[in-house]
Amino acid sequence: MKAFNIHLTGVGGQGIGLLSEALLRASDHAGHRVKGVDTHGLAQRGGVVTSRIRLGEGVHSPLIGRRRADLVVSLERHEAGRSAREALKDGGTLAYYDTSWQPMEVRIGGAEPFSSQDLQAEADLRGIQVVRVFKPGLVDARQQNMVLLAHIVKRELVPGVGREHVRQALDDLMAGRMLQENLALVEAEWA
Amino acid sequence: MKRLGEMLMRPEAFSEIVMGNTALARAMIEAGARVIASYPGSPTPEIAEAIGSIPLEKRPFYFEFSTNEKVAAEVAYGAAVNGRLATVFFKSVGLNVALDTVVQLPLMNIIGGLVLILGDDPGANSSQNEQDNRRLIQMAYAPVLEPASPAEPYVFYKEAARLAREKRTVVILRLTTHVCHQKERVAFDALPIHEVDDRPRFDPANGPYIPITARVFPLKRQALARLADFREYAETSPLNRLLPGTDSSRGIIAWGLPYLSLLDVLEDAPQKPDILKLGMVVPFPRRLVADFLTHHAQVKILEELDDVLETEIKALAFDLSLHTRIIGKTGLEDWMGEYTPDKVREVLARSWPDLVPARPPAGTPEPEELRPIPARPAQMCPGCGHRSAFYAIKKALAGSDITVADIGCHSLGFLPPYEMGQLLMCMGASTGMAAGLSLFNQTRRVVAFLGDSTFFHAGLPGVINAVFNRHPITLIVMENGTTAMTGHQDHAGSGRNFNQETEKIPIRRVLEALGVQSIFETDTYDQAKLIDLVRQATALDHFSVVIARHPCMLKFTREQRRKAGHQPRQVAIDPEKCQRIHECVQVFGCPSFQIQEDGRVVVNTDLCIGDGSCRPTCPAGAIDPPKVVAEAKGEGGR
Numbered sequence: 169m170k171a172f173n174i175h176l177t178g179v180g181g182q183g184i185g186l187l188s189e190a191l192l193r194a195s196d197h198a199g200h201r202v203k204g205v206d207t208h209g210l211a212q213r214g215g216v217v218t219s220r221i222r223l224g225e226g227v228h229s230p231l232i233g234r235r236r237a238d239l240v241v242s243l244e245r246h247e248a249g250r251s252a253r254e255a256l257k258d259g260g261t262l263a264y265y266d267t268s269w270q271p272m273e274v275r276i277g278g279a280e281p282f283s284s285q286d287l288q289a290e291a292d293l294r295g296i297q298v299v300r301v302f303k304p305g306l307v308d309a310r311q312q313n314m315v316l317l318a319h320i321v322k323r324e325l326v327p328g329v330g331r332e333h334v335r336q337a338l339d340d341l342m343a344g345r346m347l348q349e350n351l352a353l354v355e356a357e358w359a
Numbered sequence: 360m361k362r363l364g365e366m367l368m369r370p371e372a373f374s375e376i377v378m379g380n381t382a383l384a385r386a387m388i389e390a391g392a393r394v395i396a397s398y399p400g401s402p403t404p405e406i407a408e409a410i411g412s413i414p415l416e417k418r419p420f421y422f423e424f425s426t427n428e429k430v431a432a433e434v435a436y437g438a439a440v441n442g443r444l445a446t447v448f449f450k451s452v453g454l455n456v457a458l459d460t461v462v463q464l465p466l467m468n469i470i471g472g473l474v475l476i477l478g479d480d481p482g483a484n485s486s487q488n489e490q491d492n493r494r495l496i497q498m499a500y501a502p503v504l505e506p507a508s509p510a511e512p513y514v515f516y517k518e519a520a521r522l523a524r525e526k527r528t529v530v531i532l533r534l535t536t537h538v539c540h541q542k543e544r545v546a547f548d549a550l551p552i553h554e555v556d557d558r559p560r561f562d563p564a565n566g567p568y569i570p571i572t573a574r575v576f577p578l579k580r581q582a583l584a585r586l587a588d589f590r591e592y593a594e595t596s597p598l599n600r601l602l603p604g605t606d607s608s609r610g611i612i613a614w615g616l617p618y619l620s621l622l623d624v625l626e627d628a629p630q631k632p633d634i635l636k637l638g639m640v641v642p643f644p645r646r647l648v649a650d651f652l653t654h655h656a657q658v659k660i661l662e663e664l665d666d667v668l669e670t671e672i673k674a675l676a677f678d679l680s681l682h683t684r685i686i687g688k689t690g691l692e693d694w695m696g697e698y699t700p701d702k703v704r705e706v707l708a709r710s711w712p713d714l715v716p717a718r719p720p721a722g723t724p725e726p727e728e729l730r731p732i733p734a735r736p737a738q739m740c741p742g743c744g745h746r747s748a749f750y751a752i753k754k755a756l757a758g759s760d761i762t763v764a765d766i767g768c769h770s771l772g773f774l775p776p777y778e779m780g781q782l783l784m785c786m787g788a789s790t791g792m793a794a795g796l797s798l799f800n801q802t803r804r805v806v807a808f809l810g811d812s813t814f815f816h817a818g819l820p821g822v823i824n825a826v827f828n829r830h831p832i833t834l835i836v837m838e839n840g841t842t843a844m845t846g847h848q849d850h851a852g853s854g855r856n857f858n859q860e861t862e863k864i865p866i867r868r869v870l871e872a873l874g875v876q877s878i879f880e881t882d883t884y885d886q887a888k889l890i891d892l893v894r895q896a897t898a899l900d901h902f903s904v905v906i907a908r909h910p911c912m913l914k915f916t917r918e919q920r921r922k923a924g925h926q927p928r929q930v931a932i933d934p935e936k937c938q939r940i941h942e943c944v945q946v947f948g949c950p951s952f953q954i955q956e957d958g959r960v961v962v963n964t965d966l967c968i969g970d971g972s973c974r975p976t977c978p979a980g981a982i983d984p985p986k987v988v989a990e991a992k993g994e995g996g997r
């Protein structure tokens with residue numbers, strides 16, 4: 169398979185690292201050659217965090233060129249908008265969990281927040297397919313990453329990566345109650 | 360579940376998806392390292408996380424976080440002259456702190472072998488600069504290896520350890536952020552059986568170990584001779600490789616992450632130049648490079664950050680009267696930032712526009728009228744004690760007073776709405792800078808901040824200086840019990856080291872022993888008290904310290920969540936009482952508060968941890984006490 173690039177993003181603390189590790193491993197279980205890299209360090213304190221996953225042949229660096237991502241995954245609306253502008257190619261796919269963590273500038277009254285309508289309008293201009301995910305009544309915000317993961321795979325947004333690969337990936341990463349709960353979350357979205 | 364600790368200790372060969380830092384931990388085990396020391400700093404702390412995943416009783420070596428990088432280097436050196444294979448690792452700027460010791464290392468006969476791992480940070484992802492440590496290392500005459508892909512730190516470390524042991528010296532492994540953090544499947548060898556011989560082998564006869572005046576010269580001569588040996592080794596080292604391309608008139612010399620970027624860029628180039636991929640960069644293989652130069656009409660040196668190799672390679676070409684066109688840096692921009700694939704494309708296109716054809720744009724141009732999406736700098740977490748401290752301290756100070764920041768999570772206080780901390784330099788610098796600012800200054804009070812890990816790391820000399828030279832400043836120690844910014848490593852004031860419980864070293868008692876006369880302390884959530892103490896302290900005409908204490912709430916919340924029966928709590932705004940003053944959102948600035956279009960304030964249920972630090976800040980008393988969150992709860996951030 170020729171290179172397929174995934175740019176993942178969110179706000180430090182949302183759990184983009186786990187989502188990206190699960191997707192990386194699922195892609196590996198699907199038989200792809202994989203490379204990835206996550207943000208560690210300073211930005212994890214409430215800043216923008218990004219991960220990159222690259223699959224397929226002809227992939228050397230884990231980094232992706234500007235607007236060369238085939239798929240952008242975001243756990244937050246502002247970051248979905250930002251990454252679509254910076255990382256996603258025209259005609260690519262944007263999958264995001266529609267929650268909003270207002271940036272400081274918005275909260276202190278200097279800037280307008282970014283709405284899901286704003287996001288959709290920009291996507292339409294650039295032929296971007298938008299997959300908006302939101303699940304009311306989630307017990308814990310840190311489950312949003314699993315819900316988004318489930319939809320990415322349900323819609324087959326990553327070539328060749330299916331449900332069984334996600335089950336194997338989660339089994340690599342967790343055990344016991346945590347595994348059961350996360351599997352249940354994911355399976356519920358697939359049902 | 361795949362468990363990291365088990366995997367790292369697995370006796371048989373295996374392969375696994377890991378990041379460079381994790382691969383390094385396995386390399387240390389395979390190489391038989393016996394003593395490892397570090398001080399936390401991005402991009403290296405995940406090496407320690409990997410080590411920590413191995414239970415203490417199964418860990419095949421001793422590991423410690425020392426109080427700073429210099430001490431860590433000394434611990435490793437001490438162990439190595441006693442016959443142990445030792446390693447020290449830290450971040451880029453850590454070398455500045457350790458340098459006094461590190462410059463001496465190549466002079467010594469290090470019988471056990473020592474590997475120094477540097478985590479440089481081109482792009483300044485998590486650092487106060489992007490210094491190129493190859494420059495500092497040149498001063499020390501130590502050899503430097505530079506890996507690129509995640510498998511290379513593993514292979515290179517083992518080679519570095521072998522060389523260090525064989526040549527009884529220090530070998531440096533220079534990594535950069537995305538080499539440390541990059542992940543891919545790495546094939547690991549089986550674990551060799553090491554005969555551990557822990558007999559102390561220190562013997563002054565292996566030295567001399569005393570570099571004083573005339574005795575320095577034999578040591579320096581020996582260091583230079585060793586470096587010459589390494590130059591010979593570099594000529595045939597398997598770490599350097601020649602990759603033939605399809606265009607033999609042009610060549611590129613590359614190494615580290617820029618090499619991977621280069622391969623990406625060349626994927627869609629019609630003609631591929633030959634590549635000389637270096638692994639050993641200091642000293643570089645002169646004959647190999649000269650040969651490469653001779654066989655190409657033009658050679659590009661693809662060098663991230665400074666022009667260290669460029670200068671040397673040009674000097675070599677001059678000495679050999681070679682007429683190859685050597686292309687190094689062409690402008691200021693070439694000195695800056697990480698050499699990502701995009702950057703390498705730009706750099707190459709400047710010299711050889713025909714080599715990298717312009718790619719069709721992957722995106723439409725951004726329409727002019729596109730509204731910018733508000734930036735999201737890192738910020739203090741919900742419940743952070745530093746926020747409560749800044750909110751109170753700002754009230755106690757006049758706008759003209761000068762606040763001096765130090766390194767740590769509290770550095771983020773410089774951002775609005777707090778704007779506390781108007782200068783920042785490096786770890787431990789706040790007290791000294793504040794002292795200078797207070798000289799010939801009768802009108803503006805000077806207040807310095809200092810984190811607790813930094814207090815022990817490099818803060819003490821500044822504090823002692825303020826006592827010794829009677830500087831009338833106020834120091835506020837932001838005590839959260841941990842090294843928070845780099846991932847919650849314990850420090851001398853935590854009551855635990857990497858391996859076991861220890862006696863806390865209480866900051867207050869240290870200050871008392873130093874003779875600090877005015878010491879105040881409070882929990883930062885007690886706003887009224889903190890404001891009062893800062894007013895008192897800054898009114899004094901001599902050095903005073905306020906210990907502003909609150910445990911790191913990110914760490915605390917994570918620990919709570921792991922406990923059985925933990926019930927999360929959150930605050931709520933009473934809409935009857937809220938007068939839309941927006942103090943909570945705009946002045947206290949906890950990220951858990953959001954403003955709705957109609958001006959209502961809501962609590963973002965994704966974020967609130969129910970710490971209640973916000974409650975005293977609401978002038979209308981509209982923030983209800985934290986309550987246990989009901990099962991199926993709110994809508995998160997909307």
Ligand SMILES: Cc1ncc(C[n+]2csc(CCOP(=O)(O)OP(=O)(O)O)c2C)c(N)n1
Pocket residue numbers: 398399400401428450452453456486487766767768769786809810811812813814837839841842843844845
């Ligand atoms: C010389 C040096 N070593 C390491 C670092 C990495 N570093 C950045 S912030 C920080 C933590 C400081 O901890 P502390 O002083 O306790 O402040 P906190 O983050 O806990 O508020 C460290 C070690 C650095 N910037 N400089």
